[in-house]
Amino acid sequence: MPEFEPVSEHIARLELPWRIFDLVNAPVSVWLVRGEGGYTLIDTGPPETADLMVAAVARATGGQGPQRVLLTHGHYDHAGGLEALRVAWNPALLCHREEVPFVTGEVDYRQLKPHSFTFWIGRFFLARNDWGLPVARDLEGGQAADGMAVIHLPGHTPGQIGFLHPQDRAMICGDAVMNLKGRLSPPAAFATPDPETARASIRRLGELDYAHLLPSHGPPILDRGREALLAFLGQAQAEEETLTGQW
Numbered sequence: 001m002p003e004f005e006p007v008s009e010h011i012a013r014l015e016l017p018w019r020i021f022d023l024v025n026a027p028v029s030v031w032l033v034r035g036e037g038g039y040t041l042i043d044t045g046p047p048e049t050a051d052l053m054v055a056a057v058a059r060a061t062g063g064q065g066p067q068r069v070l071l072t073h074g075h076y077d078h079a080g081g082l083e084a085l086r087v088a089w090n091p092a093l094l095c096h097r098e099e100v101p102f103v104t105g106e107v108d109y110r111q112l113k114p115h116s117f118t119f120w121i122g123r124f125f126l127a128r129n130d131w132g133l134p135v136a137r138d139l140e141g142g143q144a145a146d147g148m149a150v151i152h153l154p155g156h157t158p159g160q161i162g163f164l165h166p167q168d169r170a171m172i173c174g175d176a177v178m179n180l181k182g183r184l185s186p187p188a189a190f191a192t193p194d195p196e197t198a199r200a201s202i203r204r205l206g207e208l209d210y211a212h213l214l215p216s217h218g219p220p221i222l223d224r225g226r227e228a229l230l231a232f233l234g235q236a237q238a239e240e241e242t243l244t245g246q247w
Ligand SMILES: [Zn+2]
Pocket: 073, 075, 156, 175, 191
């Protein structure tokens, strides 16, 4: 049984198993944030593990469940537990303004304009979202949600957001960067319609102040999260320069 494990004073992490195309293991994290007004859940995992997720949330909250769910973005492996949460506790659902139509089912991610060949192909393999749930409130960059700052991190999806928890000095960054095989990487190309904007979002993460970097895929980077991100940005920059030099 997967359980929430504390990562900082107010934030706990639950890692759920997930397989892309039934092939690649890409476990995904959901976050439980304890605040003055009760519990906030950030992301919900894929539909396949919704029961495990709801059971873990019930144990971690003493049965009361989350009062609200914030979505970093509406991809299958982040929003797939929404229906199960609605049945269990019917929490309010919040996401970025530009992500709303994907969550309510008005628009499909496959309809996004591809800026890369990989996404042009990859989009046909994206799992379809079929929950179509109402969104209680939409968020924007610069707003606050439960004491956390909402940071707009577009590119991977138009309305991807991260949450900066100033008290815990933690940055919950969704898929803006991933931490796979011990190194940071940009979001998966096959699921990222606009890689250039996604790179700008990684640079944005480099401008913020935090100690812990908490990505959705891969382990959290505690204490030296910002340093790791800046090192990755430096590396990426050097690689880009070498490439431009070659051409
Ligand atoms: Zn994603």
